[in-house]
Amino acid sequence: MDVQAWSGLTKLREVVDRLAPKLRTFANEKGGVLYDVPDAPLPDPDTPAPPRFLPEYDNLLLSxxxxxxxxxxxxxxxxxxxxGAKRGTLLVDGFFRGMWNLDGTTLWVSPFAPLATADADAVSEEAYRLVAFLGGDDVRVSDS
Structure with a gap:
């Protein structure tokens, strides 16, 4: 169903079944089958995902x-x-937790709810890395 959501195509069961022997499979929380490439790295399930600033229309959210x-x-x-939208999504530990937008070289971060201290620190560190890459040095976090 993910392939269908991503592509908009229907009747893909035969295609997926033909590819399945070449892919690594996993069961999701509901018992459904998930597919991945066979050589993909597998972090420990308890490894926290670092904060990520995703662009508009990112495949992770749409697919x-x-x-x-x-x-x-x-x-x-x-x-x-x-x-030319300049607003993206913020992931914290792999989940959609806020929005961000860029105004010149100032990055504005708007979490939906207050973040735990460790998460807020990690978001700030990632935000400053992103802004430095853009040649700026200003990050603003709005109150949630």
């Missing part, structure tokens, strides 16, 4: 039939209108 693996609170996938 899953069951988005609860990334969006656990029922929020809609953000789809900003227009061309």
């Amino acid at each position: 899953h039939d069951d988005r609860t693996r990334v969006i656990d609170d029922g929020r809609a996938v953000p789809l900003p209108p227009g061309n």
Whole structure:
């Protein structure tokens, strides 16, 4: 169903079944089958995912039939209108926890709810790395 959600194509069972012997499979929390390439690295399941600033329309948010693996609170996938949007999504420990936008070289971070201290520190560190890459030095975190 993820392939269908991503591609918009239907009737893909035969294609997936033909590819399945070449792929690594996993069971999700609901017992469904997930596929991955055979050589993909496998971190320990208890390894926390670092904060990530995703761009608009990122495949991670759009390509899953069951988005609860990334969006656990029922929020809609953000789809900003227009061309040249400068607003993205913030992942904390692999989950959609806020939005960000860029104004010149200032990065504004807007979490949906207060973050735990360790998470807030990790988000700030990642934000400053991103802004430094852009040639700026200003990060602003709005109150949630």
